[in-house]
Amino acid sequence: MMYDIGIIGGGTAGITAAIYALRAGKKVILIEGMTYGGQIVTSPKVENYPGIASISGSDFATNLLNQAIAFGAETELETVTGIREDEGVKVIETTGKEYPCRTVIIATGVTHRHLGIPKEEELVGAGVSYCATCDGAFFKNRDVAVIGGGNTALQDAAFLSNYCNHVYLVHRRNEFRGEKGLVKPLEARENVEFVLNATVKEIIGESFVEGLLLTNKTTDEDFEIKVDGIFMAVGQTPKNDAFENVVKLDGSGFILASEDCMTSHPGIFAAGDCRTKEVRQLTTAAADGAVAGLAACQYIDQA
Numbered sequence: 001m002m003y004d005i006g007i008i009g010g011g012t013a014g015i016t017a018a019i020y021a022l023r024a025g026k027k028v029i030l031i032e033g034m035t036y037g038g039q040i041v042t043s044p045k046v047e048n049y050p051g052i053a054s055i056s057g058s059d060f061a062t063n064l065l066n067q068a069i070a071f072g073a074e075t076e077l078e079t080v081t082g083i084r085e086d087e088g089v090k091v092i093e094t095t096g097k098e099y100p101c102r103t104v105i106i107a108t109g110v111t112h113r114h115l116g117i118p119k120e121e122e123l124v125g126a127g128v129s130y131c132a133t134c135d136g137a138f139f140k141n142r143d144v145a146v147i148g149g150g151n152t153a154l155q156d157a158a159f160l161s162n163y164c165n166h167v168y169l170v171h172r173r174n175e176f177r178g179e180k181g182l183v184k185p186l187e188a189r190e191n192v193e194f195v196l197n198a199t200v201k202e203i204i205g206e207s208f209v210e211g212l213l214l215t216n217k218t219t220d221e222d223f224e225i226k227v228d229g230i231f232m233a234v235g236q237t238p239k240n241d242a243f244e245n246v247v248k249l250d251g252s253g254f255i256l257a258s259e260d261c262m263t264s265h266p267g268i269f270a271a272g273d274c275r276t277k278e279v280r281q282l283t284t285a286a287a288d289g290a291v292a293g294l295a296a297c298q299y300i301d302q303a
């Protein structure tokens with residue numbers, strides 16, 4: 001069975017690409033490795049998507065997937081291991097199957113960056129978490145720390161302050177990278193404490209998290225805070241290793257593609273957070289999905 005467009009990744013970019021391609025009459029296979037919806041699924045509240053005043057990330061993702069399915073999307077839950085070019089056909093390889101396609105859209109998103117400090121990996125699930133929405137409820141009435149200064153860290157701190165006794169927001173600079181609109185409400189929360197200009201030196205605890213050893217960057221002095229949970233929100237990294245032999249990546253592993261979503265390989269497009277770009281938002285992921293979906297249709301129609 002030959003597909004017109006094989007889409008790798010069932011997040012906002014991938015599903016949007018599917019909607020556009022299906023509406024253009026193309027045969028589409030949407031392959032997702034784990035959970036449809038991508039990163040937005042873990043966002044408790046989305047308030048910056050034009051036209052939708054407020055919606056939970058999981059409702060947004062469910063609506064999006066249902067919309068694609070209503071247009072006739074075929075979906076598979078499988079791990080993609082690579083893409084090969086076989087006499088003009090792009091073959092998507094998974095752990096179990098192969099999908100021959102005329103064009104491919106890579107929309108694999110990003111994954112959580114790890115801080116890379118001692119004990120971080122050992123204590124995942126024993127106090128160290130990369131998802132406040134998933135694990136926050138385990139820390140009801142406890143003291144926790146969020147590490148990072150971007151929108152994710154700010155949102156996580158707000159979310160956790162609803163459950164937790166005390167939330168330390170630890171950031172390595174004096175200014176947050178995230179939006180001011182998210183900082184202001186945090187300042188008003190009595191159980192949120194900003195620990196700025198501080199780096200994380202060590203996690204304290206043997207079989208579970210008991211605290212953090214931090215360094216004050218101004219005085220160079222170390223100090224401890226006692227916490228039961230640590231939520232890492234220090235950014236994201238791409239997961240494009242499986243495609244490095246078919247498309248060019250930048251030094252950080254993002255797929256080199258510009259606003260037209262074209263990669264270095266004709267007929268392979270990249271959409272959403274997995275490609276080089278300045279702004280990684282839900283709206284830009286959806287926009288990329290539309291651009292890549294239509295570009296793939298045009299590539300097929302002109303062949």
Ligand code: NAP
Pocket residue numbers: 048115147148149150151152153155172173176177178233234235236279280281
């Ligand atoms: P991000 O914007 O890249 O922020 C990462 C934060 O982690 C930065 O504050 C950074 O510090 C800090 N950091 C990185 N490496 C560190 C290290 N080794 N030690 C200590 N701190 C470290 O990542 P994000 O917050 O996950 O957001 C990713 C993208 O998704 C962004 O474009 C963001 O706007 C978007 N997003 C949007 C929303 C929303 O609109 N509501 C919600 C979530 C995410 P520095 O600032 O010093 O570099």
